[in-house]
Amino acid sequence: MIATTIVHDSRPVLLVGGAKVKKKLLSAAIVDGTRIVAADGAANRLIKRGVLPDAVIGDMDSLSSAAREVLPEGRIHRIEEQDSTDFEKCLSRIEAPLVVALGFSGGRLDHQLAVLHGMMRYADRPCLLVGKREVVFLAPPRIEVGLPAGCRVSLFPMAPVGARSEGLAWPLDGLDFEPGRQIGTSNRVAGEGGEVAVRIEVESPSMMVILPVACFAAVRTVLRDPGLARWAAPRPDPR
Known part of the structure; x- marks a missing residue:
């Protein structure tokens, strides 16, 4: 329904x-x-x-x-x-x-x-x-957001999910994220000063991204962009 x-x-x-x-x-x-x-x-x-x-x-x-x-x-x-x-x-x-x-x-x-x-x-x-203290959002298929170098970026999978990244100190590429197996607590933005373009791609709507609340305005601007890749609507419940 x-x-x-x-x-x-x-x-x-x-x-x-x-x-x-x-x-x-x-x-x-x-x-x-x-x-x-x-x-x-x-x-x-x-x-x-x-x-x-x-x-x-x-x-x-x-x-x-x-x-x-x-x-x-x-x-x-x-x-x-x-x-x-x-x-x-x-x-x-x-x-x-x-x-x-x-x-x-x-x-x-x-x-x-x-x-x-x-x-x-x-x-x-x-x-x-x-x-x-934090802002949390479900990672869309692809997202790019400017974040301060050194900023904490935590990722928590709600189900098995593959991911790729640019701009993080520890890339996500090749990791098999899954609850109880692999999570991404306390990653951070690479670099030592200024703003860095962080790009994250995920294969399914299963990855929560957790950032400091100071990132609220930057993330809100990106997530509201109508050109942002988005997940499809759920199928109707046959019941």
């Missing part, structure tokens, strides 16, 4: 979860005209900060009555099925060049793992997960 799109935009969309988000980070993610989607009860915290989301998507088990009273008609979208998380309910129903996700890290580990699962499940929906 393919989810029906609720939010469509030609610009990146901000998706906010229920974990705590620093005001400075939230402000950095909101630019003029940014549409904001709240995952269920995340709307409670946004409204208290004076931010009214354009849409609230989820099973609505956490949305407060106070939030319901101030949200304009048509902004609450209840998805009753329980086979997916609120993050997946949102990501699968947002059509945009990029979804910037805040408030989905720093809390329970099982919730964070579920978010990574959702990013992989809906690999055709580019998503940049932003936390207090």
Whole structure:
């Protein structure tokens, strides 16, 4: 079953979860005209900060009555099925060049793992997960981004995957990445100064890339580019 799109935009969309988000980070993610989607009860915290989301998507088990009273008609979208998380309910129903996700890290580990699962499940929906210290994204088929020399670049395979690279101190070429066998923790950008063009290619939508949060702006610019190679949409569930 393919989810029906609720939010469509030609610009990146901000998706906010229920974990705590620093005001400075939230402000950095909101630019003029940014549409904001709240995952269920995340709307409670946004409204208290004076931010009214354009849409609230989820099973609505956490949305407060106070939030319901101030949200304009048509902004609450209840998805009753329980086979997916609120993050997946949102990501699968947002059509945009990029979804910037805040408030989905720093809390329970099982919730964070579920978010990574959702990013992989809906690999055709580019998503940049932003936390207090890192940004995380599922590597597209090919990506090139300018990063500072010496910058930490960690790669974690969610399934067996081959990869190639340029600009990293330890190339990815020829390595058989697989959970429990080969991961890529604490690689770094080659060189000793300035910015380096880092190129990464992967064979399947299975590799998470983890960078310092200081790389947020650079990565957002690259991931939102409509010319970036992207993964195909998942096939409809025959059930």
